Amino acid sequence: MTNAIASTRLTVLLPAGRLPLAIMAKAYELAKKYQLEIYLSTLQNLRLMGIREEDLPVIRGELAALGAQFKGPGRFPVPRVCIGVRDCTMGVGDPERISALILDHFKGREKTKQKLKIAISGCTLSCSGAATSDIGIMATRKGFDLYVGGKGGPSPRVGRRILRDLDEQGVVAAVAELVEFHDAHTESKQRMVKLINHPEFPYKEAV
Ligand code: SF4
Numbered sequence: 001m002t003n004a005i006a007s008t009r010l011t012v013l014l015p016a017g018r019l020p021l022a023i024m025a026k027a028y029e030l031a032k033k034y035q036l037e038i039y040l041s042t043l044q045n046l047r048l049m050g051i052r053e054e055d056l057p058v059i060r061g062e063l064a065a066l067g068a069q070f071k072g073p074g075r076f077p078v079p080r081v082c083i084g085v086r087d088c089t090m091g092v093g094d095p096e097r098i099s100a101l102i103l104d105h106f107k108g109r110e111k112t113k114q115k116l117k118i119a120i121s122g123c124t125l126s127c128s129g130a131a132t133s134d135i136g137i138m139a140t141r142k143g144f145d146l147y148v149g150g151k152g153g154p155s156p157r158v159g160r161r162i163l164r165d166l167d168e169q170g171v172v173a174a175v176a177e178l179v180e181f182h183d184a185h186t187e188s189k190q191r192m193v194k195l196i197n198h199p200e201f202p203y204k205e206a207v
Pocket of ligand 1 (some may be wrong): 084
């Protein structure tokens with residue numbers, strides 16, 4: 001018989017992978033005080049691990065007081081981004097800006113069905129995995145290309161390019177249409193790859 005102590009975790013969402021200094025300082029303070037591990041997740045969020053159940057409300061409250069938002073069922077997914085044009089010599093677009101526009105558009109959304117991942121890259125090299133995400137946005141010299149239906153996992157897939165040369169507003173409008181399509185054709189959770197051949201899917205391959 002083991003004496004394992006039940007513990008839980010708390011994931012702080014970090015839009016565009018940016019870590020505000022106040023949250024970094026608070027996470028450090030909490031990790032020291034409660035002897036927690038800090039894990040930087042593959043979706044670029046900050047996870048505190050090893051939290052005792054009874055400490056969770058206080059830890060959550062202290063971070064929330066600084067404006068932290070937390071991962072949880074139904075939350076709109078924070079796009080994964082690469083560093084983009086400001087800090088990469090290959091970059092031609094700014095993923096942080098596109099991420100902010102998308103999150104602003106969806107900020108009032110109450111519930112988003114799961115298994116929907118969004119990634120944005122500042123060029124076609126796709127370092128953030130835009131080609132292998134449910135919705136992928138890739139900057140090019142002519143604007144943004146949009147991919148749908150990529151995924152990782154045991155059967156990885158490259159997404160289908162459905163739109164080319166979009167401007168920023170065009171990206172947001174297309175993402176909104178895809179999110180609504182996913183919502184309307186999904187019971188609880190589903191990858192986009194399962195929907196791209198649906199007879200009502202609104203886009204064909206863009207060559
Ligand atoms: S996708 Fe392009 S812009 Fe983004 S980090 Fe990779 S090389 Fe740089």
